Amino acid sequence: MLLRTAPMAFVLLTTTFAAGIDSYNVTIDLVRCTNDRITVEVELPSTLSCTECRYVLPRSVPGTYSLDRYGRFVVDARAYDASGKILAVRRDDDDIVVKGRPVRIVYAVNDTWDDPAGSEVFNPTGSNIQCDTNVVLNFHAFVGYIEGAKNFPYNISVRKPRGFYGATSLERRSSTDTSDVFHARTYMELVDNPAMYCSPDTTSFDQNGVRVTVAVYSHNKRMRSDSVAAVLKPTLAAVARMLGTMPVDRYTFLFYFAGMQQRDITRGLSFGALEHAHSSLYFLPEGSGGENMAHEMIASTAAHEFLHILVPLNLHSEHIADFDFRSPQMSRHLWLYEGCTEYFQLLARAQDTLLEPEAFLRELLSNLRMMQMFYRTRRVSLVELSQRVLEPEYQKLYPVIYMQGPVVAFCLDVTIRQLTGGRMDLLGVIRELMRKYGPNRPFRDEALFDEFAHLVHPALREFFRRYVEGTELPPIAECLQALGYRYHDSTQVETYQFELSALSLRRSSEEPIVVTRDTTNPFGFRNGDTLVRINGILVTPENKYELMSKYIWAPQSPDTVRVLVRRSDGLVELRAVPTKGYRTARYTFSAEPSPSPAVLEFRKQFFRKSS
Known part of the structure; x- marks a missing residue:
């Protein structure tokens, strides 16, 4: 992206904001967008009093676990006092610091998505400015607040090109073909409601x-x-x-x-x-x-x-409720916010018809395999990882939350059901805590494990000590046994494969064109073959990788695979039979041949199945 200084044109919507004297009145101009850069103008609340005002631009935001420093994408900052005089401005730690009493701050914003400096910013938390097609407004990437004054209301006016529609859950006060006006009660509410502008x-x-x-x-x-x-x-x-x-x-x-x-x-x-x-x-x-x-x-x-x-939006600690955008403090409970959430998305589909129970268990156990890639040198507790996730060493381990976290949540759910004779489950405990706390009353970060044990059973505190505060792997074998399955840490399984050396598809082409240097492959593929059908299924740009994976790169059966390809001299059908082999599989399970009636009942209740 070119970092040229764009010409700035300012439009004050004074009639729109007349009632907003003690609010931030923000104008975001998408119309005069140049070189993926837009202008933002912020009128400050009239009751603010500071002789050196720090306009804070977030280092991080709730729901993300990285230091992204959005202020580095803000450039050409200017500030004005009530008489229109330009005030002295300096940049400090990505913030805008103004000498004097500003009433208005104006600056330009570069997007994170295609800025080389933004390559490490997770795109769903960043900003996109494609002037004529799409603008993603994560407001924390465009708007800040005066230090100590983030609880003032915000009125946001977005000037938009004709034909653009702004989709958002933010309260919309008015809308025309060329502008929208939104309202947020606080900075936190503004940050919590992104918008996307494009053709509707x-x-x-x-x-x-x-x-x-x-x-x-x-x-x-x-x-x-x-x-x-x-x-x-x-x-x-x-x-x-x-x-x-x-x-x-x-x-x-x-x-x-x-x-x-x-x-x-x-x-x-x-x-x-x-x-x-x-x-x-x-x-x-x-x-x-x-x-x-x-x-x-x-x-x-x-x-x-x-x-x-559920979590963390309706149940969270004080570190999220009063999030420090300048010096973020991390909670101990990413296992709850991310691990339990990922577990519940699997469980919801397994308790419905979208995911078979055994597929649910395979998904869970696949997390253990992936987790070991991150724990080659040492294992850390989920609490330690949560609290130190912003540190570079722990950033590398962050994906573990989505692997170990769901397995911990599964074992916690089974343990709660066992300790209460089926009267309670993990979702029920979280709902009880939501009733006690809710979105506007945070729990104390250090007290959550005791709260769980108080609601369920004193013995549950040991679970947290060993598997969340400690580094032990959760008791997956015992939990699978409770559902009528045997856990296998290691076992031999049949596999099928083709001896294919460096067979791929041309990435630069939408068409499914084969790239290979090995003409002795079992199918007889040639470099440049265009795939037409695999086992009778038409190959398209959308399904080409799916079909290649299912039938050629990782066949699931010993059956002959038929591939119809197009060459310069016409259509040719190629055939090959995969060879059978064995491999060592880690973290698998098998069904108990004769589970007891009590186990079958526990399984039925767990998956909410009628039989």
């Missing part, structure tokens, strides 16, 4: 009393809001059945689907999402791995983000 593609529906809006931007127009909504509906229905009562009345899903040719913004493969109280923002690929893979990614990611309405 939205679909809305009601789900168990929740008004759901799905907004989509797809770079190559492969994804549409109606098709995404169709994927979300059964997932949200499963979540609703698990929760019973939904804790929100409205929710917005904001999806940005990137084309893989957008290498400036996909360079870090920063795919994922960030949760908010009434919305979530997604940065996902358009689905070149196949339609089923794309739908699975949407469903599992959306279920995880939506279930954050």
